[in-house]
Every structure is written in structure tokens, then in C-alpha cells.
Amino acid sequence: MIRVFNTLTNQKEKFVPQNPQKVLMYVCGPTVYNYIHIGNARSLVAFDTIRRYLEYRGYQVDYVSNFTDVDDKIIRAAKEQKITPHELTTKYIEAFHEDRLALNVLPATLNPKATDNMNEIISFIQDLLAKGYAYESAGDVYYRTRKFAHYGQLSNQSVDDLEQGASQRITARETAKKEDPLDFALWKQSPADELSWPSPFGYGRPGWHIECSVMAGKYLGATIDIHAGGEDLIFPHHENEIAQSEVHTEQQFAKYWLHNGFVTVGEANEKMSKSLGNFVTVHELLQQVDPQVVRLFMASTQYRRPIQYSKANLQASQNNLQHLTATWQNLNFRLEQLNAQSPLDETVQRQLAQLEHQFQTHMDDDFNVQNGLSDLFEIQRLINTYLKRAQVNQQNLQQLQQVFAQLAGIFGIQFQSEQQLAAQVQDLIEQRQLARQQKDFAQSDAIRDQLKAQGIILEDTPQGTRWHKG
Incomplete structure (x- = not known):
């Protein structure tokens, strides 16, 4: 029985989806005006791991x-880069998918864009x-906002406290337009020659919160099983989604709300964010560190807990990955x-079954990946002990192989055969050689560092570049 911590009720609950065979899951995605940073990737990896489980x-x-793909930040970034907003968002959506693939995150069933759902957004607002x-x-x-009776339930705050906070955040111009400081924008006026759409309310673009309500409802239905995102979205984004969605559909918007913890940096454990300027983009990190190491680093902490980003923690994940890979090989x-x-060893079969059951028990408890990974390492030890025998059984080996790969796959670990590894290394060596011919030594060094992070050492000789495992 899976139990999840529901932010809405502030407690663990038995997970019972509306359909016993299917889970409807909506995860808030990025605003595509820049490369995603490690904090964004935390959400991406955390909920991919939950989905896989x-x-x-x-x-x-x-x-x-x-x-x-419609936002003030997008408009500003497009002007700075002297391109259209569409060109900007297309660029960063493509970059997002490159990073997602590198991190071995499964493709979403659907990645809808706000700009493709403008008619539905306008209709929702009219309702x-x-x-x-x-x-x-x-x-x-x-x-x-004040008209919605349950406002503040998700963030566990009173309307009066929220009003006091809101009055400190909004400008005098906004105050003049609003009936109440706590009210939030569904539609914002903008010039017809800017990023805007015609509507019964005049030219403009949607507020941020309305987009997710529309797309979750359109593609998953009035009530979804899991709505997820970073804990910074609890208020106001998710609080506002509930208020507008439940009035529109007159049904519960989401049964379970799951929120991941922040990525922190530095001795002060400061939250990583673009606004603080202390972020590292996934795009640049993956040039220096094996993507599988980054993935394991992200997947190794229970989703609700914060992760501290540091070289030491990345190194620990690299060591763990190398041990797991060596056992697989x-x-x-x-x-x-x-x-x-x-002959078939039934004791090994029983031990494997017990460890897999233990893994399920730990992961059923709100996706406790730390204990789940400990169980995976116990299976690794079982495999290593069995491999020391002079003779082994094929069926035992195949069962160990199947369970080991399946459970590792939940954390996004994708084991490679020697042939796949050799092909990948050779491709990178050729890219490095081309970079050196073009005197792009920064790119050449980056590829060498990327391979080194994977435990691959390059040797440049008069006969060409050779490689071996370090």
C-alpha cells in the first residue's frame, strides 16, 4: 500500500487513485526564458522517479x-537577445528536452504550452x-480571492495573514486596480503589438496561475490524482489554481498535492534560484559531470527533503554509480x-525476493529513496557475493540481473553494455578531435573532463587518441 504526504491535509495518506489502473499526474513545468538550473532539475528528477515507481x-x-511560454520575463529576454518571443521559447524548449534526455527523464505524456490553449484560457475566465x-x-x-471559502488551506495560512503579505508585495498601480490586495490577475492588459491576444476583455495575455488550471483540466480532467511541483509553488501558484479551478468545475481539483524540497548551495544552505543569482544551469553542469551522476545525485534524496549541491555530494554519487556499474558489468x-x-540456489532466490519486498515497503512510504537505495546496494552485495563462487546458476544470474536493472531503473540508472560504452566514448573522442582542429580548446577540454567524470581516461598518442577506464 503506497502512502504519500499530502500537502493539502499536511499528513501521510493512503494513495488511492480514482482509476485503480491509472494515475493522472500534473507537474508544473518551467517558464522557458533561460536554461533550467539545478533547482528546476530537482523537480524534474524527483517526480520522474515517483512516476517510474x-x-x-x-x-x-x-x-x-x-x-x-508567455510571461514578462520572456518578453524582456527576447528583447535583450533581439529575437521574437516565439524564437526564444522554441530555443529553450529544445534545450530543456536535451537536458531531460541527458538526465534520463522519461518524456511526458504531453507537454502543453500556454500559447496553444488561449481560447480555453479566455473561456475559463469568462466562466x-x-x-x-x-x-x-x-x-x-x-x-x-476572498470569495473562495477555502483559500489558504493548501498553504495553511489565514486570509488575514495572506492579505497583510500581499499588501506589501503589490505596487500602488495594482492596488488602484484591485478590489482587494489579495486578488490575483487572470488576464493582464498589454499592447496589441506586444505578446498579446484579442479577448472580450481587450488585448492582453493570461496571468500565470490560470494556465495550469486550464491545461490540467483540459488534458487530464476536472479532478486529477496528483498535482506536483516545487515547494515554492504552494503559495501563491497552487493556492490560486485550487481557487479558480474548483469554482470553474465545482469539483475537487486534485486529490494529492506533492511538493519537492529546494536545492541549497553554500555554507548558509541558501536556496538556489535565478533571482538570487546563485544558480548553476543543467546545460553547463552536464558538460563537466556525467549526466548519470547528476541524475543519481538528484534521485538519492527523498523528494520532500532539501538537497545540498556540492562537489563532495556529486563525487559521492559518482562513486556509488561506478560501484553499481562495475557489479552490472x-x-x-x-x-x-x-x-x-x-544447481539453482533457492536461498539466493529467497534473499532476492526479500530484498525486493523490502525495497517496495520503503518506497511505498512516501517514496523513501534513501532506504530504497540502501536496498539496491544490499542486492548489489548479494550479487557480488554470489559472483565469487566458482560455479553459478544461469537462472539465478538472470533473476539477479532482472531485479537489479529494474530497481536501478527507477532511479534513472541506465546500465550500458561494453559495446554501447565504447560507441559513446568514440563519438565523444571524434567530437573532441574536431574541436581541436578548429582550435576550440575550451570545448576540447570540456569533452575530456566529461569523459574523466565517467571514469574514462584519454591518452593522446602519435597514432591517435586511446582511452581506458580509470
Whole structure:
């Protein structure tokens, strides 16, 4: 029985999806005006790991994660780069998918964009206006927050406390437009020659919060099983999604709310963010560190806990990955070289089954990946002990191989055969050689460092570049 911590109720609950075979899961995606940073990747990896575990447990997961491709930051960045907003968002959506693939994150069932759902956004706002939960003001449309009886439930805050905070954040111009400081924008007026759309309220673009409500409802239905994102989205983004969605559909918006902890940096354990300027983009990190190491680093901490980004923690993940990979390669070598074999060892079968059951028990407890990884390392030890025998059994080896790969795969670890590794290394060597011919020594050094991070050492000789495992 899977139990999850539900932010809405502030407690662990038995996970019971509406459909016993299917999970409807919505994860808030990035605003695509720059490369994603490690903090963004935390959410990407955490919920991919949860998705993989749910699929391992037999569920079909309909996984929707949006792109916010209309925003003030996008307009500013496009002007700075002297390109159109569409060109900018296309560039960073492509970069997002490159990083996602490198981190071995499964593709979403769907990645809808706000700009592709403008008719539905306008229709949604019209419904809120008709029900009296929204009002027009000087070209903008706002939501009457105080009218929604359960506002503040998700973030566990009172409306009075929220109002005091809101009054400190908004400008005098916004105050003049709003009936109440706590009200939030559904539609913002903007010039027709800027990034804007015609609507019954005039030219403008949607507020941030309305996008996810529309896309979650359109692609997954009125009530979804899991709504997820970073803990910084609890208020106001997710709080506002609930308020507008439940008025629109007159149904519960999401049954379970899951939020991941921050990535922290430095001795002060400061939250990593673009606004603080202390972020590292995934794009640049993957030029220096094996993507599988970054993935394991991200997947090694239970999703609700913060992760401290440091070279030491990356090194620890690299060491763990190398140990797991070595066991996988030894196991496969033994299978390939198997001639005479011993009888089936039922004790090994029982031990493996017990460890897999223990893994499930730990992961069923709100996806406790630390204990789950400990179980994976126990299976690794079982494999290493078995491989020391003079004779082994093929069926035992195949069962160990299957379970080891399956459980490692939940954490995004994708073992390579020697042939795959050799092909990948050779491709990078050729890229490095081309960079050196073009005198792009920074790129050449980056490729060498990338291979070194994977335990591959290059030797430049008069006969060409050779490589071996370090």
C-alpha cells in the first residue's frame, strides 16, 4: 500500500487513485526564458522517479507537464537577445528536452504550452466572470480571492495573514486596480503589438496561475490524482489554481498535492534560484559531470527533503554509480562466459525476493529513496557475493540481473553494455578531435573532463587518441 504526504491535509495518506489502473499526474513545468538550473532539475528528477515507481507498481501514469511560454520575463529576454518571443521559447524548449534526455527523464505524456490553449484560457475566465468570482478593471481581469471559502488551506495560512503579505508585495498601480490586495490577475492588459491576444476583455495575455488550471483540466480532467511541483509553488501558484479551478468545475481539483524540497548551495544552505543569482544551469553542469551522476545525485534524496549541491555530494554519487556499474558489468560478463553451472540456489532466490519486498515497503512510504537505495546496494552485495563462487546458476544470474536493472531503473540508472560504452566514448573522442582542429580548446577540454567524470581516461598518442577506464 503506497502512502504519500499530502500537502493539502499536511499528513501521510493512503494513495488511492480514482482509476485503480491509472494515475493522472500534473507537474508544473518551467517558464522557458533561460536554461533550467539545478533547482528546476530537482523537480524534474524527483517526480520522474515517483512516476517510474508508480509504473513499476503496475499503474499507467498519464503525466502532463506544461511549458509557460508567455510571461514578462520572456518578453524582456527576447528583447535583450533581439529575437521574437516565439524564437526564444522554441530555443529553450529544445534545450530543456536535451537536458531531460541527458538526465534520463522519461518524456511526458504531453507537454502543453500556454500559447496553444488561449481560447480555453479566455473561456475559463469568462466562466469565472459569469459566476461572480472575477471582475474586470481597466483592461485587466482579477479573481475575487476572498470569495473562495477555502483559500489558504493548501498553504495553511489565514486570509488575514495572506492579505497583510500581499499588501506589501503589490505596487500602488495594482492596488488602484484591485478590489482587494489579495486578488490575483487572470488576464493582464498589454499592447496589441506586444505578446498579446484579442479577448472580450481587450488585448492582453493570461496571468500565470490560470494556465495550469486550464491545461490540467483540459488534458487530464476536472479532478486529477496528483498535482506536483516545487515547494515554492504552494503559495501563491497552487493556492490560486485550487481557487479558480474548483469554482470553474465545482469539483475537487486534485486529490494529492506533492511538493519537492529546494536545492541549497553554500555554507548558509541558501536556496538556489535565478533571482538570487546563485544558480548553476543543467546545460553547463552536464558538460563537466556525467549526466548519470547528476541524475543519481538528484534521485538519492527523498523528494520532500532539501538537497545540498556540492562537489563532495556529486563525487559521492559518482562513486556509488561506478560501484553499481562495475557489479552490472561483472554480472553480465559471468552470464556471457557461463559454461558449466551449479544447481539453482533457492536461498539466493529467497534473499532476492526479500530484498525486493523490502525495497517496495520503503518506497511505498512516501517514496523513501534513501532506504530504497540502501536496498539496491544490499542486492548489489548479494550479487557480488554470489559472483565469487566458482560455479553459478544461469537462472539465478538472470533473476539477479532482472531485479537489479529494474530497481536501478527507477532511479534513472541506465546500465550500458561494453559495446554501447565504447560507441559513446568514440563519438565523444571524434567530437573532441574536431574541436581541436578548429582550435576550440575550451570545448576540447570540456569533452575530456566529461569523459574523466565517467571514469574514462584519454591518452593522446602519435597514432591517435586511446582511452581506458580509470
